[in-house]
Amino acid sequence: MSKILVLAGDGIGPEIVRQAVKILDQLKLQGCHLELETANLGGVAYDQEGSPFPETTRKLAEQADAILLGAVGGPQYDDVERHLRPEQGLLDIRGHLNLFANLRPALLYEDLAEASSLKPELVAGLDLLIVRELVGGIYFGQPRAKEIKDGRRWGYNTMVYNEDEIRRIAHVAFAAAAKREGRLCSVDKANVLEVSLLWREIMEEVKTDYPTVELSHMYVDNAAMQLIRAPKQFDVMVTSNLFGDILSDAAAMLTGSIGMLPSASLNEDNLGMYEPIHGSAPDIAGKGIANPLATILSVAMMLRYSLSLEVEAKQVEEAVMQALTAGARTADIAKAGETIMSTDEMGDAVLRAMRTV
Numbered sequence: 087m088s089k090i091l092v093l094a095g096d097g098i099g100p101e102i103v104r105q106a107v108k109i110l111d112q113l114k115l116q117g118c119h120l121e122l123e124t125a126n127l128g129g130v131a132y133d134q135e136g137s138p139f140p141e142t143t144r145k146l147a148e149q150a151d152a153i154l155l156g157a158v159g160g161p162q163y164d165d166v167e168r169h170l171r172p173e174q175g176l177l178d179i180r181g182h183l184n185l186f187a188n189l190r191p192a193l194l195y196e197d198l199a200e201a202s203s204l205k206p207e208l209v210a211g212l213d214l215l216i217v218r219e220l221v222g223g224i225y226f227g228q229p230r231a232k233e234i235k236d237g238r239r240w241g242y243n244t245m246v247y248n249e250d251e252i253r254r255i256a257h258v259a260f261a262a263a264a265k266r267e268g269r270l271c272s273v274d275k276a277n278v279l280e281v282s283l284l285w286r287e288i289m290e291e292v293k294t295d296y297p298t299v300e301l302s303h304m305y306v307d308n309a310a311m312q313l314i315r316a317p318k319q320f321d322v323m324v325t326s327n328l329f330g331d332i333l334s335d336a337a338a339m340l341t342g343s344i345g346m347l348p349s350a351s352l353n354e355d356n357l358g359m360y361e362p363i364h365g366s367a368p369d370i371a372g373k374g375i376a377n378p379l380a381t382i383l384s385v386a387m388m389l390r391y392s393l394s395l396e397v398e399a400k401q402v403e404e405a406v407m408q409a410l411t412a413g414a415r416t417a418d419i420a421k422a423g424e425t426i427m428s429t430d431e432m433g434d435a436v437l438r439a440m441r442t443v
């Protein structure tokens with residue numbers, strides 16, 4: 087029996103996670119041994135339990151085989167102290183479970199080529215994987231502060247990595263590239279940052295373990311440009327926490343909508359937290375119009391990476407593709423004149439396709 091902890095979170099989180107749970111329930115009907123539990127994370131956890139990552143959630147997360155997350159955050163928490171903010175709950179659970187490897191595929195579905203902000207010929211067939219280091223770098227480095235010194239206001243953070251942190255993310259990226267086209271591009275800022283010089287050095291060292299993978303290096307500013315200029319040149323990109331945060335959102339737009347992209351965050355034991363890459367979208371929360379496909383595709387990644395259910399993972403991905411081919415569209419991916427589905431209707435369209443693939 088695999089235990090899945092479901093954390094719906096805030097904003098559109100509950101609406102989109104409901105659709106993903108429909109898919110998991112269907113898999114149970116098909117004979118998969120899945121046990122679902124729910125808990126709070128983020129703003130809802132702060133409201134109900136006084137902490138964005140409460141003890142109850144921590145315990146259930148430690149016992150789970152995989153975690154499904156909607157999203158956290160919202161403007162109502164803007165004035166809450168930083169350590170109690172919803173986003174801190176997310177950083178805490180990632181850190182607590184040591185989810186150091188963030189895998190973000192950017193795949194362009196043929197039926198959505200026109201939804202991309204780039205010309206269809208530049209993006210048609212795009213299939214890119216960004217591997218982002220998730221529990222180190224500038225988001226966690228010490229010292230960090232916003233303070234008054236010498237009568238002036240200062241703000242600072244520290245971008246720091248040790249060689250072990252770089253080596254383990256390198257192994258994840260090389261292993262992923264070896265299973266794909268065998269091309270890995272490591273993104274850094276080695277022309278300016280010492281931390282990037284070490285990053286590059288370790289990437290070169292790990293390369294010797296993966297003779298079939300071709301390694302290249304690119305500065306992050308150029309990588310941002312190349313992603314927009316000719317994104318299909320990339321197979322797998324590996325980069326640090328900050329650079330990965332920015333590049334993966336740029337890659338998201340190449341595929342048409344942030345509502346289409348899943349992600350996996352894994353630790354060394356393959357425990358993973360799976361979530362759409364977008365946030366809680368407070369501007370559309372409660373309206374029933376959010377695209378649930380990124381969350382449903384996150385379920386597919388969960389089946390593949392944490393539960394070793396590859397056949398079922400493909401079934402979910404195939405069902406999403408079929409639903410899109412049949413014309414299922416939420417507002418964010420619809421062209422003018424196309425019929426628009428609600429979040430719930432899109433979930434049902436994928437569920438129907440699941441039953442036929």
Ligand code: NAD
Nearest residue numbers: 157158159160173345364365366367368369370376377418
């Ligand atoms: P966002 O990703 O929530 O929204 C950006 C834009 O994309 C909005 O216009 C939104 O309506 C749209 N959008 C997002 N998901 C969509 C979906 N599934 N379907 C259709 N449209 C969608 O980013 P934001 O507005 O910068 O942040 C909102 C809140 O989410 C903030 O509190 C932020 O801190 C939080 N956040 C959380 C996560 C997470 O939980 N992993 C990630 C990013 C941001």
